[in-house]
Amino acid sequence: MEDQKTRNWDLDGIDSISESTSNDKHSASEQESQIPIAPLIDPNAINTGAILGPVVIFYGPRQVGKTVTLIRISKFVKKNAGINIRVNPGFRTDNAYPTTINTFNELLDKENKYSPQRTGNIDFLLLDYYENGKLYCQLLEAPGEHFFDENDQREPNKPYVAYFENIRLRDYKKVYVLFFEDNMFGNPDLRERYASKAATLINSLNPKRDRVLVLYNKVDEIPAITVRGKANVETLKNHIFSNPEYNEFKVAIKKSSLKHIYFVPFSSGSFPEIQGSDKVRWVLGLDDYPKIFWSSIRSSLDKKWRLFG
Ligand SMILES: Nc1nc2c(ncn2[C@@H]2O[C@H](COP(=O)(O)OP(=O)(O)OP(=O)(O)O)[C@@H](O)[C@H]2O)c(=O)[nH]1
Numbered sequence: 001m002e003d004q005k006t007r008n009w010d011l012d013g014i015d016s017i018s019e020s021t022s023n024d025k026h027s028a029s030e031q032e033s034q035i036p037i038a039p040l041i042d043p044n045a046i047n048t049g050a051i052l053g054p055v056v057i058f059y060g061p062r063q064v065g066k067t068v069t070l071i072r073i074s075k076f077v078k079k080n081a082g083i084n085i086r087v088n089p090g091f092r093t094d095n096a097y098p099t100t101i102n103t104f105n106e107l108l109d110k111e112n113k114y115s116p117q118r119t120g121n122i123d124f125l126l127l128d129y130y131e132n133g134k135l136y137c138q139l140l141e142a143p144g145e146h147f148f149d150e151n152d153q154r155e156p157n158k159p160y161v162a163y164f165e166n167i168r169l170r171d172y173k174k175v176y177v178l179f180f181e182d183n184m185f186g187n188p189d190l191r192e193r194y195a196s197k198a199a200t201l202i203n204s205l206n207p208k209r210d211r212v213l214v215l216y217n218k219v220d221e222i223p224a225i226t227v228r229g230k231a232n233v234e235t236l237k238n239h240i241f242s243n244p245e246y247n248e249f250k251v252a253i254k255k256s257s258l259k260h261i262y263f264v265p266f267s268s269g270s271f272p273e274i275q276g277s278d279k280v281r282w283v284l285g286l287d288d289y290p291k292i293f294w295s296s297i298r299s300s301l302d303k304k305w306r307l308f309g
């Protein structure tokens with residue numbers, strides 16, 4: 001695995017995410033002074049053989065909300081869609097993976113009080129979604145810099161890490177969920193470079209086995225595309241396509257022979273800051289967003305591609 005020096009993989013992160021930590025033993029200043037340095041993951045500890053497909057890949061940079069979305073959609077499908085969820089136990093063989101599994105399971109079952117602000121220990125995992133006892137699909141979340149590293153000047157041309165290349169080339173069915181948010185990176189140049197990398201990905205896909213879903217996250221923060229609290233898909237599309245920074249992305253989408261590309265506005269809720277604390281409360285949003293996201297995933301996973309289906 002290359003260049004993980006800035007990885008925000010904080011194994012103490014659980015302190016800020018579980019309810020049991022409301023008597024947090026760290027003061028805010030202590031927490032701020034902790035500079036989370038990621039442990040390097042040995043590439044040999046990543047077992048892509050655990051991916052049988054179809055796999056839904058959460059593709060997006062750091063902090064765009066992949067982990068929070070993973071938790072939100074998982075809570076929704078578990079409660080409303082009869083899906084049984086298991087963190088795939090064989091995806092990583094490093095010593096930190098059991099903590100990842102426990103943290104995810106804890107977040108899935110508990111009512112979250114705090115936003116998983118330091119989601120480091122649940123940043124890299126494979127979920128198995130079972131329906132009627134059969135594996136329906138898998139969801140992969142990986143650290144943002146594995147897709148686009150805003151700290152690396154080579155972007156958008158930085159090569160992907162080896163395990164992701166391996167997944168990309170495999171024949172199982174894949175749905176790439178391309179994450180965007182408003183004012184991404186707070187930097188137009190980075191937005192353009194990220195969109196360019198996403199465009200290159202789209203151009204490289206195989207319409208026979210690949211699907212794309214564009215997820216525009218944190219729409220709770222964009223009154224311009226929400227009407228009566230709900231985001232409108234056409235407004236969202238215009239919002240993306242009218243942005244010159246996303247021109248290359250727009251061209252790739254328009255030229256693509258991929259089957260239907262879904263545009264999904266998304267919000268996991270709202271995240272009000274708690275005064276005097278470095279924590280952010282997570283007020284779970286309405287089910288509308290995960291409902292639409294889930295039905296778009298299902299539609300993307302055409303029946304004939306379903307494993308055992
Ligand atoms: N307003 C708003 N904020 C959100 C939403 N989802 C996530 N966030 C915020 O974004 C932060 C980052 O979310 P993560 O899910 O950790 O981001 P990530 O993409 O997994 O980041 P990496 O694991 O570093 O690649 C969270 O701590 C939340 O404060 C949302 O729906 N709305």
Ligand SMILES: [Mg+2]
Binds near residue numbers: 143
């Ligand atoms: Mg994450």
